[in-house]
Amino acid sequence: MAKQTLPAIKSAVAALSLADIRDLQAYITDLMLDRMEEEWEPPVNENTVETVKTATGCLQLQLVKCGKAGCKCEGGKLHGPYWYSYTRVDGKLKKKYHGKARPAA
Numbered sequence: 502m503a504k505q506t507l508p509a510i511k512s513a514v515a516a517l518s519l520a521d522i523r524d525l526q527a528y529i530t531d532l533m534l535d536r537m538e539e540e541w542e543p544p545v546n547e548n549t550v551e552t553v554k555t556a557t558g559c560l561q562l563q564l565v566k567c568g569k570a571g572c573k574c575e576g577g578k579l580h581g582p583y584w585y586s587y588t589r590v591d592g593k594l595k596k597k598y599h600g601k602a603r604p605a606a
Contacts, residue, residue: 550582558588
């Protein structure tokens with residue numbers, strides 16, 4: 502199939518029925534989400550001990566600060582490590598705490 506130019510594609514789309522445009526919109530949305538997942542990289546955190554990619558994002562083992570005044574973590578001795586999962590939901594990065602035990606990928 503010959504590569505179409507964007508103006509030619511726009512012209513072809515303009516000729517479609519409303520139902521076909523809705524189907525095309527759903528197709529493009531799914532395609533965009535797939536491409537975003539392919540390009541997605543785990544978040545970078547200097548306190549990450551380990552990163553494991555999963556089908557939906559990644560798991561990270563991280564050392565953390567609690568934020569309490571006078572805690573040992575203020576002086577640099579961080580808590581953990583603890584497992585967190587990161588996934589993209591509707592284009593937004595979601596983080597979930599899992600504790601010391603590694604969750605199933």
